[in-house]
Amino acid sequence: MKQDTQGSAATGGAATGRDRFRVPAQPAAQDAARACEEVRDRWRGRPGDTGGGAVRGEHTHGEPAPSRPRPVVRRSSVRGQILTALRTALVTGDLRPGEVYSAPVLAExxxxxxxxxxxAMQQLALxxxxxxxPNRGFRVVERGARELAELAEVRALIEVPVMLRLARTVPPERWAELRPLAEATVRAASSGCRAAYAESDRAFHGAVLRLAGNEELVRIAEDLHRRAQWPLVGSVPGARGRAELVADAHEHTALLDALVAGDLDVVRALxxxxxTGAA
Known part of the structure; x- marks a missing residue:
């Protein structure tokens, strides 16, 4: 939520304020989709592989992985790359709720x-x-519709009042600076990759909340947002289609249009x- 001490940041009066909220360059939809599919290949097997599907279930612990080409992982940031890949697999549902995964088999x-x-799995546990x-690996947490609804409710309680307050205090030119992030969500949604869309969606919401100048708020909201993107138990990977993702993404651009125009009634409704439809 915007604090009284942030007047200069919200108006662009301080030189450091504009730098703090500079919008990063966004990848093209094709790049986001390609990155997503590269991760998914590791679970489903590449074309021509005979290894088959995802590593899963209790039998995976200590069992050698099926023969397949190994993906190249740069050694400069191995843990970070693996964490990103596992987060992608969580969002796409390739790491299935309720199933146990062995670190040695995943490493293979x-x-x-x-x-x-x-x-990386220890970080996901945190x-x-x-x-x-113990002695088996890591089980993906099972979540139901009630938990998802509770997360959406908490997110709304935190983010909605902040956005409405910012709508009354942040000048149109500052909202206009977020246009690339809003458009990036549409490109990511158009790629059809849920993980790519999840990343761009978090980036947009995080940029909006950072205008409040409260990094603790941003951290908590991002954690809730990430948890809300994990699939439910029994859900089908990729069940949320491209059209639904695109519709959700266009709400970002419509919201930004209303914020630039200063139309508080439309902002409140959007x-x-x-x-209400967050997932």
């Missing part, structure tokens, strides 16, 4: 040692995405609708 798929995979199963 990525062509790395088990250590960075185990470290975030609540998986739980440690924000409420957006969080």
């Amino acid at each position: 798929r990525f062509g790395v040692s088990a250590t960075p995979v185990r470290e 975030e609540g995405a998986v739980e440690v199963v 924000v409420g609708e957006h969080f």
